[in-house]
Amino acid sequence: MQVNNKTVPPQTSPADESLPLYRQVKRELQKIIEDGHYGPGKPLPSEATLALALQVSIGTLRHAVDELVHEHVLVRRQGKGTFVAPHNRARFMFQFFHVEPRWDPEDDTPQEQEFPEITCMAFARDNADALEARALRIKPGEAVFRIENKLALRGRPVVHDRLALSAMMFRNLTEKRFIERPGTVYALYQTDFGITVLRAQERARAVPASKAVARALALPVGTPVMEVHRLALTFGDKPVEYRISSINTQAHDYVSMLSKAS
């Protein structure tokens, strides 16, 4: 990486031409993270070290890291170091779980966020249908894992999830490993398969409960439920998981992300 002036063009990849230096540094960092040498337990090299290695000032390096922190790719901990953002329960609740108990109009005390009890109802290997293939960007008919989960809050079933994963991407995944995972699903992807989910696209609609959903959620067939289609993405917006969640919104709400942030 070189100073960005006209007489000495930067010695980076061609696409980086004319990008600000801190953006180029950001890309370098993304590559380093993507390579997977730094799990959630092991800090990246210190800012001083990285600045030296990439031949930029500490301020420029921090600017790049700042952006990755804002995107929840990295987390900084003063005195300890900078880490790839771990997929712990707190992150799952904040970034990926959008169901909260309905406010009681007579009660001002806000319900605290509650981690759902998850039970796996089905685990199968099958061929991708057209929708799954399109979402996961694989060829129709390629192998996928199809998983069915029931999520309960305070003992009552509230969400029914159907996941589709590319079998190519999650080679050697078994029902046993899936069920006996110690943390969240995305932590499993991260630690066991080196795949870090960075963000998700979600589209929601209201539909009448199908027979399968009605049974899972203990509702009459045809009851309006929310159906959320989520595509979880990793670096380069590569699809990782396609998930359809059906939510019983009789006593719970779907809470949009931004409502949680400051």
Place this chain on the structure above:
Amino acid sequence: MQVNNKTVPPQTSPADESLPLYRQVKRELQKIIEDGHYGPGKPLPSEATLALALQVSIGTLRHAVDELVHEHVLVRRQGKGTFVAPHNRARFMFQFFHVEPRWDPEDDTPQEQEFPEITCMAFARDNADALEARALRIKPGEAVFRIENKLALRGRPVVHDRLALSAMMFRNLTEKRFIERPGTVYALYQTDFGITVLRAQERARAVPASKAVARALALPVGTPVMEVHRLALTFGDKPVEYRISSINTQAHDYVSMLSKAS
């Protein structure tokens, strides 16, 4: 504002004690913005001027402004200045309008975002019911404006909105002014009433269409529709508007904010 050391304590408000200097500066800026002297057309004083006035370095001032820019409170324009973020159509579409046409599975071309055609169906002054009062943090029975809108995309009604505004806050609002506003609703609040909506909390659920909603959206009564409860907030999380949107999701989706951002 003073240098933050032990011998010369900072001369700011007591609550600011021990806050980093750039956070104190951020609060000062928020006060300046809140006072309303700087509309969306008039730039704030330049960074150099503000840094001098607040007796901090340019870097510290920029740090404070950076945060306000990230929160969409301010926008910077190189060569022109820094402005209170205007409520134009682009911002409305990005931050506050979450309805998009459903993807056609056979078609990869993404539908471009389309601004809805809004028609006002009702405008009335009434007394706040319990729900509205709680949401807007006013006393039950206080005067509110209650407004009903229909939103159409490509000529088809898709959303039915019911708004509640505190009449105290929007003194002198009339149906004529509301209907003949040149820009978005939030632009009206901003330019005509000095109230800048900063963010919104949203909770969504699936419900059967009521008679009123069914009529507005040309649907059979009981059809599942999405009902989105939005509370729009200004500085200090003060409630500005309480809105219930009913969405026909037969051909459209509710798209969560984060799906739009990078």
Place this chain on the structure above:
DNA sequence: TTACATTTGTTCGTATGTATA
């Protein structure tokens, strides 16, 4: 077209404070 002033954007470097082990 040119030149210039103004404003934000980028990059550098240094010093000091605070949290952690």
Place this chain on the structure above:
DNA sequence: TTATACATACGAACAAATGTA
């Protein structure tokens, strides 16, 4: 106590965009 790492704060120089004389 010491060493390490991130956090805050200062200041300077130049680049890039904008508007105007």
